[in-house]
Amino acid sequence: MNTTTDTTPPARRRPWRDPRVRALTFQALALAAVVWFGWTLLDNTLTNMAERGISTGFGFLDEPAGFGILITLIPYDETMTYGRTFLVGLLNTLLVSGLGIAIATVLGFTVGIARLSSNWLIAKLALAYIEIFRNIPLLLQIFFWYFAVLQNLPSPRQSVTVGEAVFVNNRGLYLPEPIFQSGAGWVAAALAIGIAATVVLARLAKRRQDRTGRGLPVLWPGLTLIIGLPALVYALAGTPITWQLPALQGFNFRGGMAVLPELAALLTALAVYTAAFIAEIVRSGILSVDPGQVEAARALGLRPRLTLRLVVIPQAMRVIIPPLTSQYLNLTKNSSLATAIGYPDLVAVFMGTTLNQTGQAVEIVAMTMAVYLVISLSISSLMNVYNRAVALKER
């Protein structure tokens, strides 16, 4: 058989006719343009700042700060560096955001469920709460709690007191502080064991429920383990934890733990405001569950509380989580309003005083923005992990 095969390769497409090459070229060009734009921006900024005699670079972070900060979670004094003020501010931001998210979640879920209550009064109270707090600007609410409520409390010398141990005045809420002595470690260990045992118990109960349909009581044994066990060890070890009471000394209360009005006002405002939004999200989540599900649960003889816990909430969660995440992000970002009442958060301390003392606006603003970005992305990815865990799994 004589077959002559055409050995010339198929005509090569010219590069500019090749869609793949073309696409790559355009992408490379676009990338180059973006990089060039960014570089020009940076280079121009640096050149102009140098021309005008404005210091640049991050060397200032190692210089001593020389100013005081009202609330510090880590040891800090005036001799420490500007870098340290960044950490102090960051931790204060995380403190108010973390506490705010926890309180707003509990409050929001409670109000959201109350909003759907069959009790007329409870439902209307929840409605009033949501409509009032959702519709007033957050900054006004912060001012309200700070200037109208907390600053009108009595002065330290006329403090409201509960049993000479807890004091409330316009300088804050003063609580007894636990002082740990030798042996306190055992109590802490007992607490850890109690919590671990409760978690194991809850897992066992869940597994048994899945297998046999019968649950195990978790609440009361759990509480006994978490509270009772450490209490027992505390008594046996000879009460190793003593309480230091706050006492009026000079201008202020000394000793004990203090919740300052700046923190209290900001936390209250953030939690109450965000909870109103969370309540609506929870309500929409619950309403999104098909009524047939509830009817089926009732038909199976589940009590209303169990229906809510085992049937409605798990299905509502997949609707609730994504918008809930953005409320958490909002709360964190809104915490920067702290500046308005002098709570030393990242924006007030670092972008406020530190920026002003060093004058390095570009570096400091960039760092602060990067921090909020990282916090937000972290919350977002954590919530995505949780979302994947609770999402409806189709089998």
Added chain:
Amino acid sequence: MKRLVSLLTSLGVVAALAASATVAAADNSTLATVKERGQLICGVNSGLPGFSATDADGNWAGLDVDFCRAVAAAIFDDPQKVRFVPLTAKERFTALQSGEIDVLSRNTTWTLTRDASLGVNFAGTTYYDGQGFLVKKSLGVDSARQLSGATVCVLAGTTTELNLADYFRKNGMEYNPLVLENSDQTISAFNAGRCDVLTSDQSQLNALRIKLPEPSAAKVLPEVISKEPLGPAVRQGDDQWYDIIKWTLFTLINAEELGVNSNNVADMQDADNPTIRRMLGSSGDMGEKLGLPADFGTRIIKHVGNYAEIYRRNVGADSPLELERGVNALWTDGGLMYAPPIR
């Protein structure tokens, strides 16, 4: 929202610096820009009686305000050709750096760090001040040394914040700083009893005390814990403009020393004293050297008065503050006000 404003100004710097690459090549003389615009833009305090505050009709008045009016008078022969931009302590340098304002006249303390690393130049001192403490008389405190453990209200972004820390550390005392955004907030927190002590420059303490519902219930402690030379500042890199601001101030002080005021300035132009003639432009070309009209001195004194008049009107005997001249008297009267000769 102050926070938002300061954020935007900060971002503004970045944008302005980035955008000014082309501008830098062109003629960037501040004087030319001001003339073309037809008015001076001056950064002032948003509310500090005696230094810069608005009256019931919305007109700006005060020592810092009058300084800007003097600059406008020198350039335009019209003290009204100024736009005042109220700034917080935190925003002020950013506003100046970014070119938002032409001159910063906002009770700003001249320090080495600010002069050297912020890209600004201080043109002199319009008011020699010092930091003090305001307390309620009911506290029963006579000296700042008794303040250990006190909660102190202080303004954000000021040298005051640093002096406060230095003073308490030096004397081995503890304190809790409550840092607030503007002076209205500090006085309201002080009034509500959130803090025991309000610290600021002495002149400000006197001004703020008047705002209290019961001014006589509070007093300023005798200790002065710092030097606070307050003066106008300009951007670095424009020496002509820097000179104009400096010599506007020196003209005000020299005029007081030479006895020239707004009432007699017209007659003084024909005075025999050659120094006065040079200052008022009757002889020589002093204005031209600065890029200003020859009679810039006359314009300033005619519209705004000399330093003594400005002081008396805003913070001195004719004002509610009633501050003594003290260290702000002329050097010939034992004070610190001394200006180089106009020659």
